[in-house]
Amino acid sequence: MSAREAAEAARVARHLLRRRRWRPLEIAAWAATLALILLVPSRALLINEILILGLFALSLDLALGYAGLVSLGHAAFLGLGAYTAGIMASRGLADPTLGLVVASLVAGLAGLVTAPLVLRGTDLTRLMVTLGVSLMLGELANRNSWLTGGADGLDFTIGPVLGQFPIDFAGRRAAALYSFAVVFALFALARRVTRSSFGQSVQAIRQNRLRAGALGVPANRRLVAMYGLAAAYAGAAGALLAQTTQIVSLDIFDFHRSADVLLTLIIGGPGYLYGGLIGAAIFVGLRDALAGATPEYWEFWIGLMLVGLVTVGRERIEAALKRFARRLRPAPRREAAP
Amino acid sequence: MLTILFDGVAYGMLLFLLACGLAVTLGLMNFVNLAHGVFAMGGGYVTALLMNRAGIPFLATLPFAFVVPALVGVVVERLLYRRLYGASPLDQVLLTIGLVLMAIPAFDYFLTDQPQQIHLPPFLQGRFELPGLTIGAYRLFLVVVCGIIAATLQVFLVGTRFGAQLRAAVDDRRVAAGLGIDVGRLFAVAFAIGSGLAGLGGALAADVVGGVDPNFPVKFLVSFLIVVAIGGSRGIAGAFFGALLLGVLDVAGKYYVPSIGAFVIYAVMVATLLIRPQGLFAKSGT
Amino acid sequence: MTSNRRISILAAAAALVAGPALADDVVTVGLIVPMTGQQATTGKQEQAGANLYIQLHGDTVAGKKIVLEVKDDAGAPDVTKRLAQDLIANDNAKALMGFGLTPLALAVAPVATEAKVPEIVTAAATAMITEKSPYIVRTSFTLPQAAAPMAQWCLKNAIHKVVTLVADYGPGNDAEKWFGDVFEKGGGQIVEKIRTPLKAPDFAPFLQRVKDDAPEALFVFLPSGQGAAFMKEFAERGLDKSGVRLIATGDVTDDDQLADMGDAALGVVTTHHYSAAHDSPENKAFVAAFEKANAGMRPNFMAVAAYDGMALLYQALDKTKGATDGDALIAAMKGMSWTSPRGPVSIDPDTRDIVQNIYVRKVEKVDGALYNVEFDAIPAVKDPYKAAKQ
DSSP states (O other): OOHHHHHHHHHHHHHHHHHHSOOHHHHHHHHHHHHHHHHOGGGHHHHHHHHHHHHHHHHHHIIIIITOOOOSOTHHHHHHHHHHHHHHHHTTOOOHHHHHHHHHHHHHHHHHHHHHHHHSSOHHHHHHHHHHHHHHHHHHHHHTHHHHOGGGOEEOOOOOBTTTBOOSSTTHHHHHHHHHHHHHHHHHHHHHHHTSHHHHHHHHHHHOHHHHHHTTOOHHHHHHHHHHHHHHHHHHHHHHHHHHHTEEOGGGGSHHHHHHHHHHHHHHOTTSSHHHHHHHHHHHHHHHHHHHHOTTTHHHHHHHHHHHHHHHOHHHHHHHHHHHHHHTSOOOOOOOOO | OHHHHHHHHHHHHHHHHHHHHHHHHHHHHOOOOTTHHHHHHHHHHHHHHHHHHHOOOHHHHHHHHHHHHHHHHHHHHHHTGGGGTTSOHHHHHHHHHHHHHHHHHHHHHHSOSSOBOOOOOGGGSSEEEETTEEEEHHHHHHHHHHHHHHHHHHHHHHHSHHHHHHHHHHHOHHHHHHTTOOHHHHHHHHHHHHHHHHHHHHHHHTTTTTSBOTTHHHHHHHHHHHHHHHHOSSOHHHHHHHHHHHHHHHHHHHHHOTTTTTHHHHHHHHHHHHHOTTOSSSOSOO | OOHHHHHHHHHHHHHHHHHHHHHHTEEEEEEEEOOSSTTHHHHHHHHHHHHHHHHHHOSEETTEEEEEEEEEOTTOHHHHHHHHHHHHHHHOEEEEEEOSSHHHHHHHHHHHHHHTOOEEESSOOOGGGGGGOTTEEESSOOHHHHHHHHHHHHHHTTOOEEEEEEESSHHHHHHHHHHHHHHHHTTOEEEEEEEEOSSSOOOHHHHHHHHHHOOSEEEEEOOTTSHHHHHHHHHHTTTTTTTOEEEEETTTTOHHHHTTSOGGGTTOEEEESOOTTOOSHHHHHHHHHHHHHTTTOOOOHHHHHHHHHHHHHHHHHHHTTTOOOHHHHHHHHTTOEEEETTEEEEEOTTTOOEEEEEEEEEEEEETTEEEEEEEEEEEEEOOHHHHHHO
């Protein structure tokens, strides 16, 4: 490498390092969430639901927002993770951490295996293939009720987290704290990965695959890796869901789960990692409030808000939010050009 | 065996009618319209209500089942869809799912959530028993009607000037506009026709699928998408053959291997898309 | 200070003191049912049934005011569990009712056990549910309860060759197994066992198989909601004219849908625990009041189960003199018996499941509308699944 190339590489590395630094607003948001769980236990379960959906949406963000692969069947990985954790617990391997790790690995593996299917064809092809795979898995789960409990569902008891903190009715906060810890850790990891050279290369591939390939980036390999990671994250979300509720049933492969997570991510905005979590907070919060007010017709109001959101202009709202967020960032230091 | 084949063809024809509007919207306007099933449901309700509350005979309600959703389609297109033609597919998904979420409770509120049944006139009930083949009268009716509509559509697309303009706009919208074709009006008309056909399909399907109920759009969305995906979203010929294939495979699969059931169509779809990602009958290339 | 002011200060102080005491006199009951999604019709009937009981019997019992909180779980068990836990922890609910599907009831079982809150199942019908917690009581029914008598009726009426067709899920498998076991033990022959997919099935290919099998009767179990589509297809295939008798559990001729099914349903024989045409003064009053309160909607077995769930709770509170402790309520509920619109019912003290009459009915036209008219009854049927274990 020439001196000029080395200087350029160093500049990129410094830039990435700066982007990896945590902003005060971010730290405040995570701390506030933790405080909410500890101080308002009556909402702990709702926050648990938000965190799990947020993690699921985060996993879709990795696939869609970063790798540019749309999916209408992301629930396939959610379900794989959930059933893995559930089956393990019902067969005696009830430690939550173990279940979480194995579930993520199983889902991640499935992601790597199905990634080639997803790389072919157009967006419509991708939507249909992913949908088809999730529906097929649902059917398989239904057929093999000896393993999955079939339509009755699989109920089981989970061991205490780290051997100390049981997740049950008395330990409702424990469920939320467990989810918080897992989601935060996975988020931090994803944040690190997307702001690494690997993450940058994947985004480059998404923006212009031809150009990225011309630059020598092994496009397919990188996309497969990112998709596998996204699947593993979805599997972790599924494991959390199974473990904190101690039941898994066939509805986890349903189309509406994949549709809900897609909506959640779109509401929050793909491509900057927080979109999934923000979207989940909005979606679950709204749904709970509306369902409390009108248990039969709350869907109508959610639909109305979605239509309104799109007509007003999602991008305009996002741009406004980003402008606001930027104002709370420390002013970037100017670097002298080489 | 022949009976199953015939049943499969009838079911496939019905799927075609329901899904061809979606093929047009997707292929022509590149617009992901997940609310397509709402128009089908609307047509079904028009027929059910006219028959059950106003006593109008079945066949006479069918034109209304076409016209009412078509008109609604024009309004929706003008007000909402038009703004999002150039937008990202994600926005389109958001909008159309939002419309579905609004439509289901709205229909539930104004009507009831029990399926509305359609009682066919006596001459459409019954069956013809031939050696080795039973032909249900209504299924025969379906095959004939859908066949005529499919043929008409094809002639329309290929033989008329409007059809030619439509095909031109599908191939290259900018050039077509540059040639002076009113692409906006074209889209509006195409969307109206697609929605109207969906409505007619919904009315015809009501008897076969156990009545019209507010959950119809969600229940059948997957089937519509599968037809369009297998058939390719370029023209209606692909959707036609895709729907036939799907119908026959679904019915035959359930008859010969009932334990596998729905698995068959999903597996077939995934396999098809793996081999030919743009659909079985589309022109090669995107 | 003026006297007016003094009075208002005293009044405010009294309210402050009385406030917490008043809260003690409120009993919150959570009704968690699917109000949206594929099972929405269940939720609607259940809500109407529970509300009707409160409307007819007042909202006070044993000095307590009953507050019914209706929640939609959209059929997702993780939501059901959260709603249950929040109702108990935040709203101080003393009883939970509803549960439209088996996984929804199972999800809440550990919560009921830990929090010691009665879980009154008023919809789900898989037999093993009541075994999952000592705090579960059921007022709906079990599939074995309905399916086994159908097999006995067949044998009594010289039907020996049957094809079974059930929806492929828990209750369906229960129905297939219990009908099959009783029937075959009595010398009957099951020619084929068909299972249809649970979601949006097209019955044509399955009924074609039945036609090819040419049995004497076709025994069917389908979740309520699919009955109409099935009947239509049955008639369209010509099966009704071909000498194949249609027998089923009453879910297929659900009162909610029956009026709309058309003449294809005439003559279908079913076994079930409730018919809107049940000839008793209690039922006549129930149906009339229900239709009046719900714009002409006919009540079905889901509505009756929710109605009876409230009845059970009210009677238990009466017996415990208003004590809302879970153990006391469950103890009071065990062995409770009363006359429901469906007929005489009681709660089996050993299994906490419902014991009720199972009626054999035929679909006939009454005053121009289709009803399930009862022509035979098997009294006090206990759930065979648990009875076999004892």
